[in-house]
C-alpha cells in the first residue's frame with residue numbers, strides 16, 4: 001500500500017489554468033449525447049455488456065427532483081413546488097420506469113451501489129419512499145451486504161430523526177448533507193437559511209443511528225463569503241468530523257441557471273479571493289487530517305475512498321469518486337444518466353416529457369451516445385489521471401494494442417507544456433501528476449479530450465477553480 005499522494009498550491013499556476021472544462025464523471029461528457037437512441041439500442045447494449053455475461057453487480061441512480069424552495073446558487077435539475085400531488089404523480093411514473101427498466105436486467109445482478117439524488121429526495125413522503133424501495137427490490141436485487149454503498153442526499157431543513165431511521169431501515173448506509181456555509185449573511189444571500197443547530201441535530205442523529213459514512217457538501221465562492229467567514233465554517237465542520245467532504249467552487253452561470261440571477265455579482269468574491277478561499281480550504285482540511293482525494297473531494301484516512309486512492313482502486317463515474325469499478329449504471333427518473341456496456345443514455349430533462357414517455361409505455365430516454373474504441377482508450381487514460389494521478393503507458397498499450405507515443409503524439413506535445421509548468425512529470429512509459437498538478441487534474445485530463453475546442457461548449461462547463 002502506498003502513502004496518499006500529496007498536493008501543493010501554486011497561486012500563479014492556479015490562476016493561469018483557471019479555465020472551464022468537464023468534470024469527467026464520464027468520457028465523453030454528457031455534452032456529446034445526441035437524440036435518436038431507442039429501446040432497441042438499450043436492449044442491445046445490456047445484452048452485449050460484459051457485466052451481463054458474468055452477472056456483475058449493478059450501480060443505480062434515482063433522481064428525485066422536488067424541492068420546497070430554490071437555493072439561488074443551484075444548478076441541479078429540480079422542480080420547486082409545495083404541491084404533493086405533483087410528487088405523487090411523478091413517483092407513480094417512476095415506479096413504472098422501475099418495472100420497464102427491470103425487464104432488461106437479469107435479477108441475479110445485485111445492486112451494489114445505489115444513490116438517491118435530487119432535488120431533495122427526502123421531500124418524498126415516507127410512504128412513497130417505502131413504495132419506491134419495494135418496487136426497486138421487486139425488479140432488481142437489493143442487498144444488505146456490508147460492502148453495499150447505498151447513499152442519499154439530505155437537506156437538513158427537512159429531515160428529522162424519524163426520516164433518518166426510516167432510511168436506515170430501507171438499507172441506506174451513507175448520507176450526504178447539503179451544508180454549503182454556516183454564515184448567516186451567506187445563507188440569506190443564497191436563500192438557504194439553516195442554522196448550524198439544524199445541521200448538528202441531523203448529524204448527531206445520523207451518527208447515533210449508525211450510518212457508516214456521512215458526507216458534507218460545502219461551497220466556496222458564494223456571495224458575501226470572506227476568507228474569515230469561510231474559515232469559521234470550516235472550523236465548525238472539522239469539529240463535527242464528517243467522513244467525507246465535497247467542497248465545490250460556486251460556478252456563476254446565470255445565463256444557464258435562472259435562480260442564479262437572484263445573486264448580485266457584486267456580492268461574489270473576486271478571483272483573488274476565490275483562490276484564497278480554495279487555498280485556505282485545502283490547507284485547513286489537510287492539517288485537520290483529511291486526505292485530498294481529487295477535484296473537490298476530501299476524506300478521513302479511515303474512509304474507503306482513501307484506501308482505494310492508496311491501493312489504486314479509486315474510480316470515477318456519474319456518482320463521483322467511488323470504489324466500484326466499471327459497473328453498469330441503471331438510471332431512473334427525469335434527467336438521470338445511465339451507462340450499460342458501451343452505451344450512455346439520459347432520460348428526458350423535463351417533467352412533462354418524462355411522464356409523457358412513461359405514459360406511452362416507453363423508456364423515457366432522450367439522448368445518449370455509443371462509445372467508440374477511441375472513447376474507451378481516452379476514457380481509460382483520463383481515469384488514470386483523475387483517480388490515480390498517473391498513467392502507465394505500457395499498460396494502455398497492452399490493453400488496446402496501440403503504440404502510445406504514436407497514438408497520442410499531439411497530446412504528448414501538449415503535455416510537454418504542462419510539464420514545463422510543473423504539472424506533470426513525463427518519464428519513460430509514465431505520466432505522473434505532481435503535487436501542483438493534482439489540483440489541476442482536469443486541465444491535465446483535458447489534454448486527452450478529443451471533443452474540446454468550442455467556446456459554446458466551454459460556456460456550459462464549470463471553471464477549474
Ligand code: SF4
Nearest residue numbers: 067070071074076119
Ligand atoms: S441546492 Fe438542493 S435543495 Fe437547494 S434548490 Fe438545489 S436541489 Fe433543491
